[in-house]
Amino acid sequence: MPRFDLDRDAFLRDVDRRLRWAWRVARLRNGLGMLPRPVQTEAYDSTFRSDREAVTYHYAVRNSHMPDFESPRWVNEKVRWQFLNHPNPLMTLAADKAAVRDYLRFKGAEIQAPELYGIFETGEELAAARLPQRYVLKSTFGCGTHHFIDEAEPVRRRALASQLRRLGEWDHWRILGELHYRGIPKRWLAEENVGPGESMREFKFYCLHGQPLFVLYISERSPGRFRHALFDLNWGPVDFHWNGHPETAERPPRPADFERMVAEAKRLSEDFLHVRVDFLQQGKQTYFSELTFSGGGARNPFVPYFHNEVLGEMLDLSHADAYLERGRRITRALAGSVQQQALHGLAQRA
Numbered sequence: 322m323p324r325f326d327l328d329r330d331a332f333l334r335d336v337d338r339r340l341r342w343a344w345r346v347a348r349l350r351n352g353l354g355m356l357p358r359p360v361q362t363e364a365y366d367s368t369f370r371s372d373r374e375a376v377t378y379h380y381a382v383r384n385s386h387m388p389d390f391e392s393p394r395w396v397n398e399k400v401r402w403q404f405l406n407h408p409n410p411l412m413t414l415a416a417d418k419a420a421v422r423d424y425l426r427f428k429g430a431e432i433q434a435p436e437l438y439g440i441f442e443t444g445e446e447l448a449a450a451r452l453p454q455r456y457v458l459k460s461t462f463g464c465g466t467h468h469f470i471d472e473a474e475p476v477r478r479r480a481l482a483s484q485l486r487r488l489g490e491w492d493h494w495r496i497l498g499e500l501h502y503r504g505i506p507k508r509w510l511a512e513e514n515v516g517p518g519e520s521m522r523e524f525k526f527y528c529l530h531g532q533p534l535f536v537l538y539i540s541e542r543s544p545g546r547f548r549h550a551l552f553d554l555n556w557g558p559v560d561f562h563w564n565g566h567p568e569t570a571e572r573p574p575r576p577a578d579f580e581r582m583v584a585e586a587k588r589l590s591e592d593f594l595h596v597r598v599d600f601l602q603q604g605k606q607t608y609f610s611e612l613t614f615s616g617g618g619a620r621n622p623f624v625p626y627f628h629n630e631v632l633g634e635m636l637d638l639s640h641a642d643a644y645l646e647r648g649r650r651i652t653r654a655l656a657g658s659v660q661q662q663a664l665h666g667l668a669q670r671a
Contacts, residue, residue, distance in 0.1 A: 323395060324387040332387065336368065336378050343367035359490040375498040376404050383564075383620035396632035400595055400619040404500040407641050411592060411648030412501045414655065415612045419461045419510050423655050425589075425609060432585045432600060434609045435513035442508050444482030444489075455514045458485075462505040463493025464613075469514060485509055497618035516603040519543055522573075523610070524582055526598045529635045531591030533583055533598070535559050537616075540570050554583060561628040563621045578607055585609075592651060594644050595636055 347363040350356040356363055369375040373390070380388045380401055390406075393399045403409070414420045419440050425433070438456055441447040447458075458468040458481075466488060468481070494502035515521070523539035536552045548570035551559045556575040562568060576582070586598040589612065599610035623629050 324389045327387040329381050329387050333381055340368045361491050361495055365495045372500060373405055376401050379498040379618060380620055384622055394633050395629040396636055397619045397622065399633055399636045399638055400615055402638065403594065404498065407645060409645050409648040410652040412614050413504045414652055416501055416614055417461050417505045418459050418611060419508055421612055427655055428588055430585065430589065430609060432607055432609045435515050438511040440508055440510045444485045447485065447509060448478045448482040452511055456511045457514045458509055458511050461508040461510060462502060499615045499618060501614055515601060515608055522602040524600045524602065526586035528586055528590035528598060529595050531587055533586045538570060561623045561625060564624045582607065592647055594641060
């Protein structure tokens with residue numbers, strides 16, 4: 322349960338001091354040409370003494386207490402517990418925005434992702450690729466790195482490729498200690514642009530043990546802002562929200578295909594202790610978006626605060642070993658499937 326008996330403030334002061342100095346030294350050495358690796362990598366590794374300290378720090382920043390990873394009770398304690406104690410390879414695979422498409426096929430998903438145009442390992446591959454005029458460029462290894470490209474505008478593909486090389490020096494998992502991102506290969510994918518964010522609606526289903534519990538609805542998304550509201554599975558209001566983030570969206574009518582999204586969320590969440598299943602809707606068309614294992618970094622508490630423990634009770638970590646074995650089995654099956662597809666493709670081209 323939350324550790325109010327530990328000195329959170331002293332812990333944060335100590336880590337913050339180390340973090341400031343690590344960044345200063347790393348930037349100085351980089352400016353002098355004396356740093357053989359990315360600045361972020363140097364600063365992170367010089368600050369945190371262990372994965373546990375990093376996972377603890379990012380939780381403590383947003384809460385009034387230290388987390389308890391020995392006997393976790395709040396839902397975000399349990400989600401972050403997984404980063405340290407639940408090395409499920411299926412979480413890493415499904416968090417990869419390219420590899421998750423293999424998981425969708427494996428599960429027989431009925432709601433598909435936008436059309437895929439290409440996957441690129443380097444900026445040079447992107448610069449040389451043949452792509453439609455409008456597309457969305459995403460990193461496979463993090464979030465918040467979407468580029469909405471319209472090449473009718475003065476977009477210089479090589480300049481974009483150079484920007485991607487710089488972004489590739491950053492590790493998303495180091496930003497908030499989300500360790501399941503650590504094993505994702507750094508690639509970029511180009512996919513169909515299904516429409517402007519201002520007219521798109523997003524439905525994010527929070528699921529525990531394969532059961533959707535509530536839905537985050539987002540509308541009017543634009544750079545740096547969006548409107549949101551929380552719903553239960555009857556499309557009624559819930560009596561909680563994230564601390565500091567009250568609802569801002571008007572409540573729309575229940576979507577026509579809501580039950581279809583609920584069924585798909587169950588299908589895509591049943592192999593995990595916890596996951597958020599995200600969909601996009603543009604007009605009457607619904608698309609799969611992504612699987613997220615730490616919404617908001619699994620840091621912000623709910624208010625009223627008792628809901629953190631209520632939701633935490635629904636996440637039963639005694640089943641972690643069974644989910645881990647299940648995840649390993651599915652990952653092995655997917656690896657074999659992908660290898661067979663690659664061999665088939667080579668045979669077809671021979």
